[in-house]
Amino acid sequence: MPAASTAALFDPAASAGPHPTLTIYNTLSKKKEPFETVTQGKVGIYLCGPTVYGKAHIGHMVGPVLFDTIKRYLTYCGYDVHWVVNITDVDDKLIKAAAEQGITMAEVADLNIKDYDDNLAALGVTEIDDFPKATECMGEIIDFIAGLVDEGFAYESQGDVYFDVAKDSGYGKLSNRTVEAMQGDGGGAADRKRSAADFALWKNAKAGEPSWDSPWGKGRPGWHIECSAMSKKLLGETFDIHGGGLDLVFPHHENEIAQSECRHGKPMVKYWAHNGLLRKDAAAGKIGGRAERDAKEAPADDAGGKMSRSKGAGGLADLIAKQGGERIRFFLLRTHYRSTVLFSEEAIEEAAVGLETFYRLFKRFARITKADFYGLTPPTSRGASSIALGDDPTLNAAEAHREKFLTAMDDDFNTGGAIAELFELARLTNKYCEDRKLEESADPADVATLELLMTTIKELGGILGIFRQPPMSAAGSDDLLDKLMPVVIALRADARAAKNFAIADAIRDGLKPAGVTIEDRPSGAEWTGGGEGAVEAVMQMLIGLRATSRAAKDFATADALRDQLAAIGVTIEDRAGGAEWSVSS
């Protein structure tokens, strides 16, 4: 691959022209294009964020996770990236929600912004530079509209201001439609518009609505204008990448282009990048879509089992609390961003099985080297691989996988293809540990090689925004379980040493209902799992084991069990109807 070396050498800060290997799909041209920035070395990204009238759903996270990954990758490639995500905090639905809840629109917004931020943090979305709110950019918005009116691209009508679509010869180019083909009836404001396709830049305030002073009287901005005004303010009149869900192509982004390009007389955006939408199942529409909302608002007639609104889906925050953000992020990144993804908890859990392979490898690394995977510090730029090609076939293979990972990312951010290389790297590393029997003895050279392999995994995982820190355990940690398990393991080790495999196996099997798995290692057993109800299940297993031992007159085991539990403050009392356990504080 001759391209790899030149790609590694390309320095966006120092070199002009397109990136030699990186391509990005552009919705406007409908093809992949070489990536070339507006300003040498710098990238401006604008992502349409949420309208914060309600709690976020999983669909709202696709764009942020994707663009967080894109920013990480571009930064890794040497670009100086500035990423903006806007918050729409003035809108009909917010006004409605405020009225229903008896609080102000700003309070509705604050509540939901908090929820949104928490969700982003949990998914490892940490790279957003600016979070502008529409209400905080009112001056820029009004100026923008005034400019359009002055130049004849917009007109006032009864306190509203509309964009005059007929004045924009390019209108429809993003969503590939003609003004004639627009079938809308113009909505409720049709009588105030020159054409049904015209859209509101400014809406006259109705009584009791939040409003701002403007040259056209009190009112508030239309939906699309804030993005034109805020992107101009923060990224300039022409910037590099504009993102959002595919459902925003029309009318939102079409209207943004119309406003900005008529106002500035130059292209607004170089690359329009749209992510695919999430669906619940093959026959359902997108998550959070109209069909879903209609179902939610429909009267509750559970009788027929219409659609799947019952199954305790819970909110996004609940999902994150249950699954953990890294699983969700990994799940989203497995699929190409422009694809539709069928979303379900089962699908997340299946993806999580693969993720566990990495977590086990991290533990294996710690076992061998006594070092913490999360403490490794990989190179942060593309040109600086930690691996130098040489005679070691394992390292050479690892570097080849690294190159393939980067090639996949270069190809329109193909995270799915990139993840495959991560698995290859894990396999290679496990095999290295296996072949060299590193768990038995590892000389410094072996450890050094192993560290290079693990560092590469950390480096590439970091680009995807994963493996940056230990994942939160699925259901929170449980102190008592942490104390209990060493006792269980010691008990089992004794049994194994005494070749009492019946007891050893009974312990391991008895742990399954608790969701706890034991893995025997030369260096001792390790356990994973747990979760809600695990402590009770483990205790019941121990109580059962003790009863069995006593019945078999194996008082040594029974007593050892009770004594060791007592040592950690857990007492077992034998009662007529069975044993009870309690914790002394």
Added chain:
RNA sequence: GGCGUCGUAGCCAAGUGGCUAAGGCAUCGGAUUGCAAAUCCGACAUCGUGGGUUCGACUCCCACCGACGCCUCCA
């Protein structure tokens, strides 16, 4: 109706005009293990249907079938 996207093994999912069609999950063998688990090795697809272009297509074109999105708020 208009404009788009998509259809790859049991499931999820990359990718390519000709070289072994990635990877994950599941399954089945083998190594390893007291037995397991984990790990490693191996097995497992001719790419929706029908045509066309081509020396050659899963990859390009056409038609059809099916799914989904947008055309109204929407990540």
